[in-house]
Amino acid sequence: MDAQKTTDIIIIGGGVMGASTAYHLTTRGLKNIMLLEKEDFFGLGATGRCAGGVRYQFATEINIRLSIESLPMLERFHNEIGQEVDYRKCGYIFLLTHPDEVVQFKRNVDLQNQLGARTEWLSGDEIRNLLPMMHLDDVLAGSLNPRDGLVDPNSVVMGYINAAQRSGVKALTSTLVTGVIIKSGRVIGVNTGDQVIYAPVVVDATGPWSSLTGQMAGVDIPVTPLRRQWLTTTPLPELPPDFPFVIDFAQSLYFHREGPGLLTGMSNSDEKPGYSQNIDSDWELAHMEAAISRMPLLGHAGLASHLAGLYEVTPDAHPIFGKTPVEGYYIVTGFSGHGFMHGPIAGKLMTEIIIDGRSTTVDVSMLDLARFKENRLIHEYNVV
Numbered sequence: 001m002d003a004q005k006t007t008d009i010i011i012i013g014g015g016v017m018g019a020s021t022a023y024h025l026t027t028r029g030l031k032n033i034m035l036l037e038k039e040d041f042f043g044l045g046a047t048g049r050c051a052g053g054v055r056y057q058f059a060t061e062i063n064i065r066l067s068i069e070s071l072p073m074l075e076r077f078h079n080e081i082g083q084e085v086d087y088r089k090c091g092y093i094f095l096l097t098h099p100d101e102v103v104q105f106k107r108n109v110d111l112q113n114q115l116g117a118r119t120e121w122l123s124g125d126e127i128r129n130l131l132p133m134m135h136l137d138d139v140l141a142g143s144l145n146p147r148d149g150l151v152d153p154n155s156v157v158m159g160y161i162n163a164a165q166r167s168g169v170k171a172l173t174s175t176l177v178t179g180v181i182i183k184s185g186r187v188i189g190v191n192t193g194d195q196v197i198y199a200p201v202v203v204d205a206t207g208p209w210s211s212l213t214g215q216m217a218g219v220d221i222p223v224t225p226l227r228r229q230w231l232t233t234t235p236l237p238e239l240p241p242d243f244p245f246v247i248d249f250a251q252s253l254y255f256h257r258e259g260p261g262l263l264t265g266m267s268n269s270d271e272k273p274g275y276s277q278n279i280d281s282d283w284e285l286a287h288m289e290a291a292i293s294r295m296p297l298l299g300h301a302g303l304a305s306h307l308a309g310l311y312e313v314t315p316d317a318h319p320i321f322g323k324t325p326v327e328g329y330y331i332v333t334g335f336s337g338h339g340f341m342h343g344p345i346a347g348k349l350m351t352e353i354i355i356d357g358r359s360t361t362v363d364v365s366m367l368d369l370a371r372f373k374e375n376r377l378i379h380e381y382n383v384v
């Protein structure tokens, strides 16, 4: 051991959850904070590999409420934090091809609108008129929220980290947490190879790796890493500048503009849990076949880039916030494929939980870790 340090709060993980939590703690006057990231740069985990989508369209009240708080924080980001995040309100259109989806989505849209999300219902013909470059004969109906869109993930992470550092947070890269030190049922610090850092509060914000981090603390965190991948194409001049984020719900197949080309992804429902972030070429072929049959102009596009990343999936596709059986050891994880958009509010809520003992901006007490043992799961239908 060549060093020992002491701080008030350690945050493990420099993705959107860790960065937002660090920043929001400083807004409440806490400065003696260390954020530890194992990679050489922040935001190289799920956050840096995400598709950047932000939406109000969810099926459960809690997810809609999280969006209603979080998306305006992204709109205000530049004013509040001084970092441009390129919020493009291109709208999300969900395409529905099965009668049971239509029934469920009608309910979702009603709920979204009761809560103030202002989502529109579209007939099959209205969707075909909006998207003439796509093959949509089988589309029965759909939903559109014009305020859904895209935001740049790296700008959000670095905006929060830079602001937190300006307030005194020590944010370290290349710092792998290898152990969590517990004494008499409470956390007292972490090991990082050659160092021990002592703190009475440790926040596990390690996303897809959070069950591994939890094991170091003896806490069972039911988060499964599941590979997801997408690709971008060479320029497609035929694509209108206002092309929306389109999701073929039944196939979990999505498209949105990325620069002069298109970004498209499709979730493999047979993907096995694991930490591999290599591209699955067989799946890429299956994905491209499905994408071209929806969007024939992709047939003459080239591949510009592709990558795979990990969703951090919980048994009920909802996140986990707050305390654990180890006193002082908190978690914010398990956003199951839509955590980037909820990162801003999640950091604020974690700050409320740590400082005030409970979250008030949105009450997320039902999203506690204990719900899995107590059988209080919540189901989300709109998982892509």
Ligand SMILES: Cc1cc2nc3c(=O)[nH]c(=O)nc-3n(C[C@H](O)[C@H](O)[C@H](O)COP(=O)(O)OP(=O)(O)OC[C@H]3O[C@@H](n4cnc5c(N)ncnc54)[C@H](O)[C@@H]3O)c2cc1C
Pocket: 012, 013, 014, 015, 016, 017, 018, 036, 037, 038, 039, 042, 043, 044, 045, 046, 047, 048, 049, 050, 051, 052, 053, 054, 175, 176, 177, 178, 205, 206, 207, 208, 209, 213, 228, 229, 230, 308, 309, 310, 311, 312, 332, 333, 334, 335, 336, 337, 338, 339, 340, 341, 342
């Ligand atoms: C392909 C793909 C597309 C997606 N698309 C969207 C989308 O359109 N919209 C959306 O809202 N969400 C999307 N998501 C989900 C979103 O990316 C995640 O929910 C979110 O980024 C999770 O953030 P996080 O901070 O919890 O995790 P991460 O960003 O993974 O951060 C965790 C960090 O912890 C670090 N770490 C892990 N273990 C240790 C350790 N022992 N010591 C130190 N550091 C450690 C990791 O290196 C990592 O940087 C997508 C995800 C993927 C994979």
